[in-house]
Amino acid sequence: MTQIKIRKGHSIRIAGIPQKEVITNLSTAEVGLCPIEYQYVKPKLLVKEGDHVEIGTPLFFNKENPDQKWASPGTGTICKIQYGLRRVIEKIVIKLDKDGKGFSHKAIALNATAKLKREEIKSVLSESNLWLLIRQRPFNNVANPEDEPRDIFISALHTAPLAPSLDLVLKDQKDALQAGINVLNELTNGDVNIGISSNNQIEELTGLDNCKLHQISGPHPAGNVGIQIHHIAPLKPDDIVWTVNIQHVIILGQLFLKGEIDPSIIVSVGGPGAKNPIHVKTRIGSKIETVVKDQLGDDEYRIISGDVLTGRKVEKDDYLGFYDTIISILPVDFSRPFLGWIQPGSSKKTYSLSNSFLSFGKKLFNFTTKQNGSKRALVPINAWEDVLPMDIMPNPLYRSILACDIEEMTQLGILECDEEDFALCSFACPSKIDVGATIRKGLDIMKMEG
Amino acid sequence: MKFLRNIYKKVHPHFAEGGKLSRLFPFYESVDILTFWTDEQTKSGPHIRDSIDLKRTMIIVLIAMIPATIFGIINTGYQQALAMGISQGWLANFWAGLQSYLPIMVVVYATGFFWELLFPIIRKQEVDEGFFVTGWLIPLILPPTIPLWQVVVATSFGMVIGKMIFGGTGKNIFNPALVTRAFLFFAYPGNISGDEVWVKAADGFSGATPLAVPAAQTGGDAVALLNGFQQFDYSWLNMFIGWIPGSVGETSALSILIGAAILIYTKIGSWRIIAGSIIGLVVTAILTNLLAGNSTNTMLTLPAHYHLVMGGFLFGTVFMATDPVSAAYTNRGRWIYGFMIGFLTVIIRSMNPAYPEGTMLAILLMNAFAPLIDYFVVKGNIKKRMARYAK
Numbered sequence: 001m002t003q004i005k006i007r008k009g010h011s012i013r014i015a016g017i018p019q020k021e022v023i024t025n026l027s028t029a030e031v032g033l034c035p036i037e038y039q040y041v042k043p044k045l046l047v048k049e050g051d052h053v054e055i056g057t058p059l060f061f062n063k064e065n066p067d068q069k070w071a072s073p074g075t076g077t078i079c080k081i082q083y084g085l086r087r088v089i090e091k092i093v094i095k096l097d098k099d100g101k102g103f104s105h106k107a108i109a110l111n112a113t114a115k116l117k118r119e120e121i122k123s124v125l126s127e128s129n130l131w132l133l134i135r136q137r138p139f140n141n142v143a144n145p146e147d148e149p150r151d152i153f154i155s156a157l158h159t160a161p162l163a164p165s166l167d168l169v170l171k172d173q174k175d176a177l178q179a180g181i182n183v184l185n186e187l188t189n190g191d192v193n194i195g196i197s198s199n200n201q202i203e204e205l206t207g208l209d210n211c212k213l214h215q216i217s218g219p220h221p222a223g224n225v226g227i228q229i230h231h232i233a234p235l236k237p238d239d240i241v242w243t244v245n246i247q248h249v250i251i252l253g254q255l256f257l258k259g260e261i262d263p264s265i266i267v268s269v270g271g272p273g274a275k276n277p278i279h280v281k282t283r284i285g286s287k288i289e290t291v292v293k294d295q296l297g298d299d300e301y302r303i304i305s306g307d308v309l310t311g312r313k314v315e316k317d318d319y320l321g322f323y324d325t326i327i328s329i330l331p332v333d334f335s336r337p338f339l340g341w342i343q344p345g346s347s348k349k350t351y352s353l354s355n356s357f358l359s360f361g362k363k364l365f366n367f368t369t370k371q372n373g374s375k376r377a378l379v380p381i382n383a384w385e386d387v388l389p390m391d392i393m394p395n396p397l398y399r400s401i402l403a404c405d406i407e408e409m410t411q412l413g414i415l416e417c418d419e420e421d422f423a424l425c426s427f428a429c430p431s432k433i434d435v436g437a438t439i440r441k442g443l444d445i446m447k448m449e450g
Numbered sequence: 451m452k453f454l455r456n457i458y459k460k461v462h463p464h465f466a467e468g469g470k471l472s473r474l475f476p477f478y479e480s481v482d483i484l485t486f487w488t489d490e491q492t493k494s495g496p497h498i499r500d501s502i503d504l505k506r507t508m509i510i511v512l513i514a515m516i517p518a519t520i521f522g523i524i525n526t527g528y529q530q531a532l533a534m535g536i537s538q539g540w541l542a543n544f545w546a547g548l549q550s551y552l553p554i555m556v557v558v559y560a561t562g563f564f565w566e567l568l569f570p571i572i573r574k575q576e577v578d579e580g581f582f583v584t585g586w587l588i589p590l591i592l593p594p595t596i597p598l599w600q601v602v603v604a605t606s607f608g609m610v611i612g613k614m615i616f617g618g619t620g621k622n623i624f625n626p627a628l629v630t631r632a633f634l635f636f637a638y639p640g641n642i643s644g645d646e647v648w649v650k651a652a653d654g655f656s657g658a659t660p661l662a663v664p665a666a667q668t669g670g671d672a673v674a675l676l677n678g679f680q681q682f683d684y685s686w687l688n689m690f691i692g693w694i695p696g697s698v699g700e701t702s703a704l705s706i707l708i709g710a711a712i713l714i715y716t717k718i719g720s721w722r723i724i725a726g727s728i729i730g731l732v733v734t735a736i737l738t739n740l741l742a743g744n745s746t747n748t749m750l751t752l753p754a755h756y757h758l759v760m761g762g763f764l765f766g767t768v769f770m771a772t773d774p775v776s777a778a779y780t781n782r783g784r785w786i787y788g789f790m791i792g793f794l795t796v797i798i799r800s801m802n803p804a805y806p807e808g809t810m811l812a813i814l815l816m817n818a819f820a821p822l823i824d825y826f827v828v829k830g831n832i833k834k835r836m837a838r839y840a841k
Contacts, residue, residue, distance in 0.1 A: 012498070014498070234838065236838075236839045237839060302497065304497055308496065308497045308498045309496040309497070309498070310496070311497065313497070328497070330497055330498065332491065333489075334489045334491075335489065336486035336487055336488070336489045337486065337487050338451040338454075338485065338486055338487075339484075339485065339486075339487070340486070340487025341487050341503065341505040341506055341509065342509055345501065349501075350501035351500065351501055352500050352501045352502045353500055353502075353717075354500070354502050354507075354716055354717045354718060355715050355716045355717060356502055356506055356507065356510045356716040356717075356718060357501060357502075357506075367498040368498075369491045369492050369497055369498070370489065370490070370491060370492070370499070371488070371490045371491060371492045371493075371499050372487075372488075372499050372500065372501050372502070372503055373488060373490070373499075373502075373503020373504065373505065373506075374483070374488055374490055374503070374576065376503075376504045376578055376619070376620060377578070377617070377618065377619055377620025377621055378620055379504060379507065379619070379620050379774050379775055380774050380775075380779040381507060381717065381718055381720070381774045382717070382720065382781070383500075383502075383717075385781065386717075391831075391834075391835075393780060393828060393831050395779050395780070396780070396824070396828045396831075408832075411832040411835065411836065412828070412831070412832065412835075413835055423495070423496050424496075426495040426496050426499075427496045427498065427499055427500055428500050428502075429500075430500075430502045430503055430504050430506070430507050431503075431504055431620070432499065432503065434494045434495030435495075436495055436496075437494055437495055
């Protein structure tokens with residue numbers, strides 16, 4: 001077991017931390033899948049409105065790579081396919097049957113999962129259309145079944161603001177977790193690397209076989225899988241590694257242990273706008289409305305599928321993102337304090353990684369969606385460098401992307417980066433620059449150039 | 451403050467698109483945002499943001515300069531009284547100093563804001579807050595005796611050539627305040643060359659600045675010359691506290707160090723640059739001291755702790771070298787950049803007979819070299835990564 005100490009970064013002290021309690025009685029009548037959520041995918045529909053689908057039935061495939069198909073997250077009738085501008089498929093909505101069957105496969109005992117052959121595993125994943133559980137780096141898109149990943153990385157350490165408690169997520173799931181790891185281990189010639197907390201108290205994360213555990217300590221983004229890859233075994237130019245969310249490892253394990261798709265996940269609902277921050281057991285693709293039931297007051301709020309740093313703004317009639325396990329709720333604040341920028345500041349009113357306000361202590365802060373300033377030219381006061389725990393120079397990289405200098409981007413390590421790892425840079429930037437978006441732009445350029 | 455908001459609401463249509471004054475919209479917008487903090491919401495990227503913005507960083511630099519400013523104003527009055535042979539309380543000194551300082555400051559801000567507004571209006575951009583700091587810096591690095599028309603010409607030069615033609619705040623190569631001073635230095639050396647003191651007093655009053663004292667004599671001992679100087683008290687302690695003639699803000703090492711502490715604590719000034727330049731200065735001064743035996747140049751005998759408190763070094767390194775835009779932007783680069791400023795300051799001071807003071811030129815020179823330093827630091831990072839890839 002290796003020890004990794006991460007020093008740079010910051011765990012944001014946001015108010016509305018979810019209580020350690022899981023609500024299980026929420027039922028959603030509809031589930032949805034949003035094709036626009038997936039990077040570098042040109043979706044081609046396989047179903048139309050009115051069709052009846054079962055869980056695991058492919059809904060669409062990627063035109064660029066027809067092996068990649070997206071499973072239906074539920075059994076029911078397709079009630080709506082919504083298109084956006086230029087006929088982009090925004091969402092596919094499925095009205096769930098009362099009790100539906102779905103994909104089934106013979107159940108395999110736990111110790112037999114370690115003996116499965118690579119081809120058997122691949123065929124189960126393809127039949128159940130669940131390749132989307134696995135993503136790859138570089139680019140952070142859905143894995144290509146044809147690839148042979150160098151290693152597989154799983155982060156079992158949550159540092160993102162308001163992330164669900166792992167002990168609740170993993171409770172009684174040790175067999176499924178081990179089965180998932182066994183299966184993943186067969187898919188790579190390298191290792192299955194799992195990053196866990198350095199003071200791990202979770203019984204389920206001890207004594208796991210067929211994987212390498214790495215003890216990681218430090219502030220956010222230490223829990224980001226990209227940061228862990230960088231510190232465990234950094235990517236080289238032609239490397240491809242796969243990453244899987246910890247909850248998806250469990251789904252993968254259940255797929256083999258039970259022989260069916262169990263779409264349930266645990267989602268944390270929190271943030272300064274949430275009335276009752278808590279954990280919720282729901283299913284993949286749930287309607288936001290059902291998850292945030294009884295959470296909102298009368299004021300204006302922003303609901304985010306994902307964490308407050310990297311999530312996607314959603315409305316009540318949208319659906320939970322496939323890879324998201326957090327619903328964050330932020331109040332919207334349009335107040336304009338008189339001479340606000342020279343106020344001394346206080347721990348109630350201001351939150352800054354620089355010490356330029358008189359705010360002391362470690363109190364939780366009621367964040368709003370305010371930007372606290374307007375966009376300006378880059379003034380490098382080291383705000384980015386101080387929160388990026390990677391051997392990457394964010395400022396030169398940012399400049400090389402703006403200049404579309406592919407050679408320099410590559411040399412500066414663009415392929416080791418993902419936008420989520422730079423979210424804290426944007427958070428701390430006094431010029432309010434969205435660094436992550438530029439990193440994504442750089443990755444897009446790299447992808448286009450092949 | 452509802453009253454003010456209502457006025458803005460009333461005049462807004464005139465400045466909005468289609469209004470009579472729509473060309474002046476950047477002006478309206480800047481006044482609006484200065485009085486009431488912006489309510490802009492996050493659109494892309496993180497949904498929550500740090501409370502700091504560029505206005506805040508600028509205001510912190512300004513706050514850090516306040517001790518030096520207040521001390522400088524009092525000292526200006528004190529030197530004036532001293533030259534005229536009167537002794538008066540610090541309040542009277544402050545008042546007398548303010549009379550020389552305030553006109554310069556008003557003229558600088560008026561000139562600066564004119565350009566700061568003109569360019570965005572023509573370019574249809576948002577006005578930014580860069581001039582807060584530049585405008586505060588300029589009067590502090592000018593002698594209190596400077597003619598106001600020169601201030602106007604130099605500030606215009608500094609603003610337009612030093613900043614605006616590059617695109618404004620964040621895009622300039624040189625520190626605009628230093629460009630302003632360099633312009634004066636070369637265009638009107640009679641008023642600001644750095645070997646004669648600047649004290650507003652009766653005509654014909656003159657004296658040597660501390661740096662000119664050892665520079666003027668060959669084969670002497672710098673410390674003995676300074677301590678033996680009759681006209682002003684050039685002892686180390688007095689120069690550290692700052693009761694000596696000089697540019698308004700630069701004389702008091704003590705009040706500048708308070709400012710440095712503020713900048714470093716708030717993380718807005720780079721401690722690497724400040725530390726690097728002090729190390730550079732000390733190391734180089736020790737080297738020149740060692741060489742002094744082989745030469746008749748008195749400046750070579752000046753010890754490091756004297757170099758530190760004399761002339762504009764501390765002010766320059768704390769408030770001007772740390773300007774994040776014109777400095778190196780990589781951490782390793784900042785060390786090199788700082789070290790070279792300290793090194794060049796001592797070299798120019800002791801080796802160049804034409805300029806008794808070297809800080810301004812050292813910083814300007816390193817501003818020009820900062821991109822090159824960064825280039826090599828970045829290449830170093832690339833080389834390291836390539837070596838890792840090759841493994």
